Amino acid sequence: MDFIRNYFNAISPISTETWLEIAPLFEKRELQKNDFFIKEHIKATEIGFLEKGCVRAFFTNKEAKEYNKQFFIAPSLIGAYTSLLTGKINKIPQQALTECTLWVVNFKALEKRYSQYHDLERLGRKIAEYYFLEKEEKELEMALKDATQRYLIFSKKFPNLDQKIPQYHIASYLGISATQLSRLRNKLSKNIK
Structure with missing residues (x-):
């Protein structure tokens, strides 16, 4: 699991103490092509580190036409962030487009450690900032x-x-x-x- 720690450290360094605290929280999961990491109409509870594969985030309109919002290519973090942050049901499912290997963690268990491990809280903020910037960049591309x-x-x-x-x-x-x-x-x- 050193690859997860290296990925995190490239975003915002975390201490050995922090890593030893959070590493046991991650569980390995395999997704087959077309399996869902999270479906629509349920509350999200997990985030995942994508070690191998490709996942799409998409939504479906009233006419049942699908629109791909984002692709996640390993190495990457995935999760229904809006649902995780608001506690509301997910509107944007995430589905494997290839066979995938993930390391999954309960979001609340990770978030609970923010107050004790400030480097972990900083990492969470940096990741949120990155996804905000990525979202804005995609919106500008689509419009301009x-x-x-x-x-x-x-x-x-x-x-x-x-x-x-x-x-x-x-x-x-x-x-x-x-x-x-x-x-x-x-x-x-x-x-x-």
Whole structure:
């Protein structure tokens, strides 16, 4: 589990004492492709450290059309943060797009230790800040960039993901149809040649 500690330390260093306190709280879990980390309409209780694989966060509109909000690629933290923070039911399910290995921890058990371990509280704040910035960046991309620009940003942010997951998931994330994505990719490949 040193990889989790290294990941945390890259965000905000935590002491050996803190690590020894929280490491036993993590439990290993495997998800098969299409398994859910968290479903819609339930209260979230856990966060997970994604050691291997890819998970999508998505929502479904009234017409049952799905929209991919985010992809999480290992190494990454996943969880229904709004539900965890508010205690309300989750509206954005998270589903494995590949086989995944996770290390899962009860959020309240971790949060309970914030007052005793200030480096852990600082880590939690830094992670929240990172996800806020990432969310704002995605909102600006969707509003200000055209489909080609959004695809190029996606390709840079998630290299080789387009080889691992269905194209309709990528199209949904980019806010375009699968047909538009296919045309865009064909056009870009011709420009490279």
